[in-house]
Amino acid sequence: MSVTTTIQDSRPPIRIVHLGIGAFFRAFGLAYLERLNATIPSRDERYGVMGVSFRSPAVRDALAAQGYVYTALERGPDGDMARTITSLCDVALSREEQSRILAQMADEKVSIVSLTITEKGYCHHDGALDLAHPDIAHDIANPEDPVSAPGYIVASLAMRRDAGIPPFSCLPCDNLSNNGRLLADIVHALAERIDPELAAWIKTEVRFPVTMIDRIVPATTDSDRAYAATIIGYEDHAPVIHEPFSQWVIEDDFGALGRPDFAAVGAQMVADVAPFESMKLRCLNGSHTALAILGLLSGKETVSEAISDPALSDFVEYLWRWEICPSVDVPRGVDIADYCQALRKRYGNSAIVHQTVQIATDTSKKLPPRILEPIADNLQAGRSVSGLCLIIAGWMFFIRSAHMMGDVINDPLADSFGAIVNDTIDNDAYVTAMLEIDSVFSPDLAHHDMFVSRIMNWYRKIGKDGIDACLRQATREAT
Ligand code: CS2
Secondary structure: OOHHHHHHHOOOOEEEEEEOOOHHHHHOHHHHHHHHHHOOOOHHHOOEEEEEEOOOOHHHHHHHHOOOOEEEEEEEOOEEEEEEEOOEEEEEEOOOOHHHHHHHHOOOOOOEEEEOOOHHHHOEEOOEEOOOOHHHHHHHHOOOOOOOHHHHHHHHHHHHHHHOOOOOEEEEOOOOOOHHHHHHHHHHHHHHHHOHHHHHHHHHHOOOOOEEEEOOOOOOOHHHHHHHHHHHOOOOOOOEEEOOOOEEEEEOOOOOOOOOOHHHHOOEEEOOOHHHHHHHHHHHHHHHHHHHHHHHHOOOOEHHHHHOOHHHHHHHHHHHHHHHHHHOOOOOOOOHHHHHHHHHHHHOOOOOOOEHHHHOOOHHHHHHHHHHHHHHHHHHHOOOOHHHHHHHHHHHHHHHHHHHHOOOOOOOOHHHHHHHHHHOOOHHHHHHHHHOOOOOOOHHHHOOHHHHHHHHHHHHHHHHHOHHHHHHHHHHHHO
């Protein structure tokens, strides 16, 4: 009997299907489940996971070749710690194995469908289902042959309802404001288009708990794989690298089939995730986007390099203190200044090679929850938005320069950006046209005089004086 067969024989039953089996969930959710399974004596009561990949077959193939067992390598200031993850039992590729995935999602043992499909995977426009999205248009026309993650959820829920099986709960683990409500709205709207009776059943029966997830997990590179081999002593083709820190806050609102005892392994089960989420999305993800975009403009390749640059680091401190923290609804008992100092330390962990270019991916989808929502709050409260506007101007500058250099822009709106760059004759016309992209900027913001003029001024100044001068000016303005 091969080693792989022995491992598979002792695998727990699949009780969770995870959509979007990238490095993040393998270093985060599966690490929690691995610890939890270690506390459950009976194999049948443990939680096995089927992962679904919506992208390339590479992850599935690498994991399948090693029986889905892989290493999660923690790298921190105190050294490395390798853990073997055995709770992943299967990985399927959506475009090749649709019926197997749907059958698994419809299986009565499955009580949770969790998701890390990134911001764009929700196919939404300002929180509402994007009916013009080609995958959504496809799924409405072919509900039993879905391609989008919401389409898979609706199709498998229909199978469960028809078979008299209670629904799973949907657990979104992406960095979006109110991710559970957003997913519920998307799924309800899609089901409504397909079968109103199914939509009514989903509305009363299916739970969509909100979550806040936090762990820094860079994309795994060849040199990470080579390094992992030196630590574990054998070749793992699908390791994940992560920092020591992790935090999972989950709204305790699951359906009839219940949930794992996440709290037993350190997750916080709460009635209201909003304060945790606003603090994390704005303080961490907002400053990450700032370091990524403005860091790229000043030639920084990684977050640890960017945070050790005095101009960037002072700017981030300024942002936290004057523009981000005042906009946050802080969770009870948390000192937000301490929280930000802990972030600083996490960013400075040079064992984690977190590329600025990775964080700058899909920025059009990241700006609303990270930067634009705090701007709207600050404008309403009469607080400064200058530093936050510098990030937006920096992003526009980055897009234009990348397009002119012929670099690939990783963003679902890349084609629209290219057209805008080509069709506008000067800086102001370019900035105005970018602000008119209504899937990013709400009309209220796009026509707010002070917001618009701040961005135009920063944009001109980046071109004229360079990013360093802008960072210094933004930091000085407050003091
Ligand atoms: C990052 C996040 O890539 C990004 O946009 O800001 O992935 C970040 O590392 C995580 O949210 C940390 O929990």
